[in-house]
Every structure is written in C-alpha cells, then in structure tokens.
Amino acid sequence: MSFAALRFSPGAVLAPFVDWLNANAHPLFAAISAVCEAVLNVIQGALLWPPALALIALVAAATLLSMGLRLAILAALSLGFCLIMGLWKESMETIALVTVAVALAVAIAFPLGVLASRRKSVEAVLRPILDIMQTVPPWVYLIPVVMIFSLGRVPALIATVVYGIPPMLRLTTLAFKQVPKDLLELGQAIGAPPRDILLKIELPAAKPTLLVGLNQCILLSLAMVVLAGLVGSGGLGGEVTRGLSRMEMGLGLRAGLAIVSVAVLLDRLTRGALQRGRRRPR
Amino acid sequence: MAQNETAEVLIDCQSLWKIFGDRSGAAMAAVAERGLTKTQVLQEFDCVVGVAAANLQVRRGEIFCIMGLSGSGKSTLIRMLNRLIAPSAGRVLVKDRDLAALSATELRQMRARHIGMVFQSVALLPHRTVLENAAFGLEVQGLPKPERLRTAEAALRKVGLGDWMQRYPSELSGGMQQRVGLARAIAADPEIILMDEPFSALDPLIRRQLQDEFRQLTKDLGKSAVFITHDLEEAIRIGDRIAIMKDGAIIQVGTAEEIVLDPADGYVADFVAGISRLHLVKAHSVMVPVADFLKSFPGRDIAGLLTTGPEADIDALIGLTMHSDDGAIAVVADGSVVGVVTTRNLLLGVKGTPAVAPDTGIARRA
Ligand SMILES: Nc1ncnc2c1ncn2[C@@H]1O[C@H](COP(=O)(O)OP(=O)(O)OP(=O)(O)O)[C@@H](O)[C@H]1O
Ligand SMILES: [Mg+2]
Numbered sequence: 001m002s003f004a005a006l007r008f009s010p011g012a013v014l015a016p017f018v019d020w021l022n023a024n025a026h027p028l029f030a031a032i033s034a035v036c037e038a039v040l041n042v043i044q045g046a047l048l049w050p051p052a053l054a055l056i057a058l059v060a061a062a063t064l065l066s067m068g069l070r071l072a073i074l075a076a077l078s079l080g081f082c083l084i085m086g087l088w089k090e091s092m093e094t095i096a097l098v099t100v101a102v103a104l105a106v107a108i109a110f111p112l113g114v115l116a117s118r119r120k121s122v123e124a125v126l127r128p129i130l131d132i133m134q135t136v137p138p139w140v141y142l143i144p145v146v147m148i149f150s151l152g153r154v155p156a157l158i159a160t161v162v163y164g165i166p167p168m169l170r171l172t173t174l175a176f177k178q179v180p181k182d183l184l185e186l187g188q189a190i191g192a193p194p195r196d197i198l199l200k201i202e203l204p205a206a207k208p209t210l211l212v213g214l215n216q217c218i219l220l221s222l223a224m225v226v227l228a229g230l231v232g233s234g235g236l237g238g239e240v241t242r243g244l245s246r247m248e249m250g251l252g253l254r255a256g257l258a259i260v261s262v263a264v265l266l267d268r269l270t271r272g273a274l275q276r277g278r279r280r281p282r
Numbered sequence: 283m284a285q286n287e288t289a290e291v292l293i294d295c296q297s298l299w300k301i302f303g304d305r306s307g308a309a310m311a312a313v314a315e316r317g318l319t320k321t322q323v324l325q326e327f328d329c330v331v332g333v334a335a336a337n338l339q340v341r342r343g344e345i346f347c348i349m350g351l352s353g354s355g356k357s358t359l360i361r362m363l364n365r366l367i368a369p370s371a372g373r374v375l376v377k378d379r380d381l382a383a384l385s386a387t388e389l390r391q392m393r394a395r396h397i398g399m400v401f402q403s404v405a406l407l408p409h410r411t412v413l414e415n416a417a418f419g420l421e422v423q424g425l426p427k428p429e430r431l432r433t434a435e436a437a438l439r440k441v442g443l444g445d446w447m448q449r450y451p452s453e454l455s456g457g458m459q460q461r462v463g464l465a466r467a468i469a470a471d472p473e474i475i476l477m478d479e480p481f482s483a484l485d486p487l488i489r490r491q492l493q494d495e496f497r498q499l500t501k502d503l504g505k506s507a508v509f510i511t512h513d514l515e516e517a518i519r520i521g522d523r524i525a526i527m528k529d530g531a532i533i534q535v536g537t538a539e540e541i542v543l544d545p546a547d548g549y550v551a552d553f554v555a556g557i558s559r560l561h562l563v564k565a566h567s568v569m570v571p572v573a574d575f576l577k578s579f580p581g582r583d584i585a586g587l588l589t590t591g592p593e594a595d596i597d598a599l600i601g602l603t604m605h606s607d608d609g610a611i612a613v614v615a616d617g618s619v620v621g622v623v624t625t626r627n628l629l630l631g632v633k634g635t636p637a638v639a640p641d642t643g644i645a646r647r648a
Pocket of ligand 2 (some may be wrong): 356357358478
C-alpha cells in the first residue's frame with residue numbers, strides 16, 4: 001500500500017458537507033444573512049448618524065463620568081485620530097462589526113462556559129473543540145464561511161464570532177470555577193433560589209475574570225475583523241486589504257494606525273471597567 | 283441540663299451515615315450488611331467514611347457542641363443538618379419534618395426561616411457593605427428593602443457593630459467579620475443556628491470574648507445552636523451539652539461535667555485530662571451523703587456548717603472552705619441538707635474523680 005492511499009484530506013470530507021448545506025439549508029443561511037445585515041446596518045447607522053465630532057464628545061463625556069479623566073482623554077484622542085486619518089466611516093464600520101461579533105460571541109460563550117463550569121462532561125466535550133478552534137490559523141475559518149455565505153460582511157461577522165468564542169468561553173468557565181466555595185455554600189445555606197445564587201453571588205465574584213475574557217474576546221475579534229477584509233468585510237480591514245493589493249503604502253499605513261487606535265480604545269475601556277470593578281470594595 | 287430534658291426536640295438525627303467516594307452506594311450497603319470498619323471501607327471501596335451512625339437530638343433553647351479533631355467528620359455532620367450534604371443513610375428530622383422528604387422549595391424555605399448558618403471562613407460578600415451583607419439572607423427571601431435593612435441594622439447592633447454598617451468587609455478585623463456572619467444569621471430569625479468552627483481563626487482573647495457574647499446572645503434570643511469546635515475548652519465554655527466525635531462516630535454525649543467526670547473511653551479521658559475542673563465540677567458531684575459524712579465524723583453538727591447550693595463549682599467551694607473552721611460545707615437544696623463536701627472531696631474533684639467512696643480516711647487514721 002502506498003502512502004498516498006493513507007493520506008487523509010479533511011477538505012475532501014468537508015467540501016461535500018458544505019455543498020450539501022448550501023443546497024439544502026439555503027433558506028436558513030439566507031435568513032441568518034438578512035438578520036445579521038439588518039443588525040449591522042442599525043448599529044452602523046447609529047454610529048454614523050451624528051456628526052463625528054459630536055460622537056467623539058459624547059463618548060469622551062460618558063467615559064469621563066464612568067471611568068475618569070485619563071480614559072476620557074484617551075478615548076477622545078483615539079477616535080479623533082481615526083477622524084484625522086480620514087477613515088471615520090471605515091472605523092465606525094469596524095467598530096459596529098466588532099460590537100455585534102462580540103455580543104454574539106458572548107451570548108454563545110457565556111452560557112456554555114457556565115455550563116462547562118458546572119458539568120464535567122460538558123467541559124470534557126468542549127475542551128478539545130476549543131483547542132482546535134484556537135490553534136487553527138484564523139484565515140482557515142474564512143473558507144467554509146465564504147462557501148456558505150459568499151463574500152461580504154456576514155461571513156466576516158460569523159468567522160469573527162467563531163474566533164471570539166474560545167477565549168470568552170474558557171475564561172467564563174475559569175471565572176465560575178474560581179467563585180469561592182464558601183460563598184456558594186452560603187447561598188445554599190440561606191435558602192437562596194438558584195437565580196439569586198447566580199446573579200448575586202457568582203456573577204459579582206466572577207466579574208473580574210469575566211471582564212478579562214471580554215477584553216480578550218474584543219481584541220481577538222478586532223484582529224479577525226481586520227483579517228476578514230480579505231473576504232469583503234469592508235471597514236478598516238477592507239482598507240488594509242486594498243492597500244495591500246494595490247501596494248499603496250500610504251493607505252495601508254493609515255488604516256493600520258487607525259486599527260491600532262481602535263484597539264487601544266477598546267482595550268483601555270474594558271480594562272477601565274475591570275479596574276473600576278476591583279477598586280470599590282478594596 | 284435537667285430542665286431541657288422535656289424541651290421540644292428541634293433536630294433529630296437518626297443513625298446518620300455519610301460515605302464519600304464514587305462507590306459510596308456499594309460501600310454503604312456493605313457497611314449495613316457486614317459492618318465494615320472505616321479502614322476496611324477505604325481499602326475495599328476506596329471510599330471515605332465521613333460520618334458513621336451518628337445519633338443526636340438538639341432541644342429547643344440548648345447550645346449543642348460537637349467536638350472532635352480535624353477530620354473527625356464534624357463539618358460533614360453539621361452540613362447534613364441542613365442538607366448541604368445529603369446523608370448516605372439515616373434520617374434528619376428538623377422540627378419533626380424529614381429533610382429528605384422536602385421539595386427543593388420547601389428545603390429552601392426551611393433553610394431560610396428555621397436554620398441559620400455561620401461559617402469558619404465567614405463567607406461575606408466582598409462587594410457589599412456590612413449592612414447589605416447582614417441583610418443578604420432576608421434579601422433572597424424577597425423582603426422589601428426598607429424592612430430588611432431595618433432588621434439587619436437591629437441584628438448588627440445586637441452584635442455591637444452599629445457603627446460599622448456602611449463599611450466593606452475588608453475594612454473589618456477577623457472578629458468583627460465573624461460578628462457580621464452572626465448578625466446575618468440572626469437577622470433571618472431562625473430557631474436553630476449552625477456554627478462550623480466560627481471562632482477557630484481568631485486570636486485567643488477575641489475568641490474568649492466572642493464565645494461569651496455568643497452564648498449570652500443565643501440565650502437572650504432563645505435560640506438553639508449546634509456549635510462545632512475542635513477545642514474542648516471552647517465546647518465547655520459555650521455548650522450546654524457536648525458530643526465528642528472520633529473517626530466519624532459520636533463516642534459520648536453529655537454535659538461538660540458528665541464528660542469530664544465520667545469519660546466514655548480512654549480517648550475522651552485523654553482529652554479531658556488537661557481541662558481545669560475549677561468551674562466544671564459542681565458540689566452535687568463531689569459531695570457525700572449526710573449519713574456517710576456522719577459515719578466518718580460522728581456527732582458533728584451539720585447545722586453549724588457553712589452552706590452552699592448544689593450548682594456551686596469547685597472554685598466557689600474552695601473559697602468557702604477558706605472561711606470554714608473544719609473544711610466541711612453543707613450542700614443545701616430546697617431548704618434541706620442533701621450532702622456535705624469535705625476538703626478531701628474537693629481535692630478529688632479538682633483531680634476529676636467524683637466522690638465515690640465514703641470519706642472515711644481521716645476518721646480511720648485519727
Ligand atoms: N467532599 C468530600 N469528598 C471526600 N471526602 C471528604 C469530603 N468531605 C470530607 N471528606 C472526608 O470526610 C472526613 C471528615 O471530614 P470533615 O470535613 O467533616 O472533618 P472535620 O471534623 O470538619 O475536620 P476539620 O476540623 O479539619 O474541619 C475527612 O476524612 C475528609 O477527608
Ligand atoms: Mg470542618
């Protein structure tokens with residue numbers, strides 16, 4: 001027997017499956033597409049509706065009230081930078097995409113993560129899947145998604161959601177496992193209903209680690225959204241791709257710097273929230 | 283205590299067992315059939331016997347201490363009293379209701395209304411103020427905010443934390459944190475308070491103070507308590523009755539005096555060996571009957587002796603003896619002399635031996 005006969009090609013197995021999905025589940029995917037597009041449009045619309053300067057002022061004011069002067073200045077500077085670079089619309093598109101992707105990733109990862117922290121069997125099933133998801137190079141995700149959803153914002157969104165799930169899920173499980181045993185016992189001993197134990201004991205105790213997970217999820221999603229410029233996500237990723245394909249150094253650099261500035265903004269804001277949560281009880 | 287014999291039984295444990303491990307079911311069956319020992323269960327089934335055949339009754343108004351060394355199963359036993367741990371065999375009746383027969387909601391109500399708990403680790407929520415922590419039990423019961431805060435405030439005042447309500451737990455010392463835990467338990471006004479080594483992590487002085495306060499408070503409020511400790515002195519200071527645990531089994535139950543004067547076995551005897559009898563042993567345990575006294579000292583005038591009550595402890599008796607000419611003290615109950623304590627009896631009492639033989643030594647030699 002030759003080696004060639006032993007060679008296994010996952011693609012050969014997956015491709016017919018994807019074809020089958022395309023042929024038989026098309027209405028489902030079309031519906032998903034439509035919903036995603038609609039949500040993205042709403043958020044993008046909301047971000048782009050006010051004049052850029054007004055939005056910057058609003059964000060800075062909100063940050064000032066909730067997290068202090070330093071972060072407010074940082075927020076204003078990073079958003080202002082995107083505006084100066086002439087990439088305001090693209091930046092907002094990217095932020096909209098990241099926001100929706102993170103919301104979806106959290107909505108999926110959080111309950112699964114909690115479940116995994118409570119049931120060993122769930123964790124045993126999830127762990128290898130997460131390992132694979134985190135080690136496969138991100139652009140590989142793009143292939144099946146594009147095969148199903150073709151080019152555009154929706155495949156970018158879905159690939160980003162898939163990419164953002166593992167860190168959030170892992171840290172959710174960790175966060176809930178770290179909740180002190182005696183606090184859980186307290187909840188039981190005072191006859192608290194399960195909902196109260198979750199909301200009033202576990203969530204506050206898990207919050208710092210959950211915010212770390214959220215921070216990771218946001219940054220990885222941003223990286224993926226940029227990469228998804230390859231499949232027509234638009235936004236800053238689209239500009240980077242354009243710069244690359246046309247060998248326009250200036251455009252690529254501007255877009256790249258705008259991405260850094262968005263990343264810094266999102267990172268510092270989630271960290272700010274994290275520190276605020278830690279500071280109060282001291 | 284005598285007056286308690288008739289009080290209502292609040293907690294009744296009937297041959298409770300807890301075996302930990304993957305094969306605990308099989309191990310329990312084998313224990314029931316073949317009567318395996320703890321070591322055999324560990325070898326054959328790789329299971330740990332946490333509690334073995336424990337029987338105990340806690341009566342209304344009493345403080346029941348469970349004393350034992352680390353690993354003797356105290357925490358496991360107390361957690362079966364509110365079913366934080368489900369027993370492998372046996373029954374727990376709280377106010378005549380079998381905990382195993384309650385639905386999830388009924389069990390929650392039972393825990394919320396009737397059985398409070400205080401933990402060694404205190405278990406305060408770090409992101410809530412002292413007041414919010416004390417009100418937490420009432421909060422999950424669904425009490426409206428003003429009402430629960432008012433009740434929690436009153437509870438905090440009772441434990442002497444009236445000025446600390448708006449602080450966070452991390453700003454309090456260990457002793458104060460434990461008081462918050464106690465306030466949280468009494469705020470819910472349960473009949474029974476379970477305490478798992480609440481004072482073990484505190485330094486001796488604060489500990490003594492909290493022991494006395496706790497006993498006073500429990501008695502004032504008319505609560506019953508099950509109090510776990512690994513310290514016999516603490517059990518004696520606090521408890522009306524004491525159960526001694528070893529390897530999961532309860533080996534003796536009785537008042538401090540009963541246990542000190544009449545240890546069930548060598549293990550208990552070793553434990554009580556170092557305990558000072560001064561405040562433990564009472565006149566009624568060391569006195570000899572009047573007839574025996576008169577046999578040894580014929581013609582002595584009983585009526586001329588200094589008198590005391592049957593509950594006077596050795597410390598008080600020694601004080602009295604100093605003032606008596608001949609070292610004999612009459613024990614008077616309900617107006618009549620029920621016995622006499624001589625210096626010799628006193629010395630035996632200090633040693634921890636009850637007055638068994640008639641006190642004839644002096645007479646014989648004289
Ligand atoms: N969840 C568990 N799984 C397995 N074994 C357990 C478990 N909980 C307790 N045990 C075992 O049961 C025995 C009794 O433990 P328990 O915690 O009740 O002792 P304790 O008297 O409270 O000791 P300490 O004074 O150290 O708190 C110990 O041998 C312990 O190892
Ligand atoms: Mg213990």
